[in-house]
Amino acid sequence: ALQPELLWSAGLPLTRGTGTVAVVVARSPGGALVVTTWAGVGSSGVSCGTQTPPGTTEVGTLTVARVCDVALPGLGQTDDGRWLVVTAPPDAVTGEVLDGRGRVLETLALVDGSAVLTLPGGARSVRTLGAGGRELRETPVAPSPTEPFGDFGSGPAR
Numbered sequence: 493a494l495q496p497e498l499l500w501s502a503g504l505p506l507t508r509g510t511g512t513v514a515v516v517v518a519r520s521p522g523g524a525l526v527v528t529t530w531a532g533v534g535s536s537g538v539s540c541g542t543q544t545p546p547g548t549t550e551v552g553t554l555t556v557a558r559v560c561d562v563a564l565p566g567l568g569q570t571d572d573g574r575w576l577v578v579t580a581p582p583d584a585v586t587g588e589v590l591d592g593r594g595r596v597l598e599t600l601a602l603v604d605g606s607a608v609l610t611l612p613g614g615a616r617s618v619r620t621l622g623a624g625g626r627e628l629r630e631t632p633v634a635p636s637p638t639e640p641f642g643d644f645g646s647g648p649a650r
Contacts, residue, residue, distance in 0.1 A: 494518040499527070499554065500579040500606045506533055506562060506572045513540075513608055515556055515579050523547040529577055531560040538562065540577065541637045555580040555629050557618040559611055561636045576615060576633065579606040584620035584628050592616045 496518040504511035511533035518526050524547045529540040540560035560575045578587050584605040589598040589612050597612040602620070620628045 494520060494526075497551065499551070499556070500604075502606065502608050504531055504533075504560075504562070504575065504608060508533060511562065513560055513575070513577050515558075515577065517551055517554065519547070525549055525551075527554065527556060529556065529558045529560060531562050531575070539637065541634055543634055553581060555584070555618075555620060555631045557631045557633045559633060559636045574611040574636070575608055576611045576618075577608050578602065578618050580620045580628070581605050583622050585623055586621040586625070588619040588621065589615045590617045590619055590630070
């Protein structure tokens with residue numbers, strides 16, 4: 493059985509009040525690692541995406557940079573837009589959102605290694621920095637999924 497673990501969560505300021513964003517990790521009985529990010533308000537929620545890092549990855553070393561699109565029917569309003577969710581090990585104190593050429597678009601303070609911010613246009617990766625500006629890791633920004641994880645369609649045409 494899967495044993496999910498909350499990696500990080502925070503409030504998400506939306507036009508209809510505060511929502512929540514959560515990053516959850518679980519290891520399957522076969523050893524695979526599954527990381528999923530969700531955003532929600534009230535009883536409505538939307539998957540921001542799922543990724544499967546190598547099963548040998550230590551959970552405490554994971555860095556996630558994921559887009560959450562909350563401008564969806566029933567969740568947010570069109571001006572709520574897209575958010576960038578970043579979570580990293582707690583020794584990451586600063587994040588730099590980079591464009592495709594490695595230029596810094598925005599610098600953010602990470603609280604316990606994490607932050608949520610309005611998605612900067614052109615964001616392609618996030619570089620996390622430790623105390624003293626030491627680079628820890630550069631992580632690609634994972635886009636919003638085009639289909640739900642595990643949705644393989646309605647099956648073959650008959």
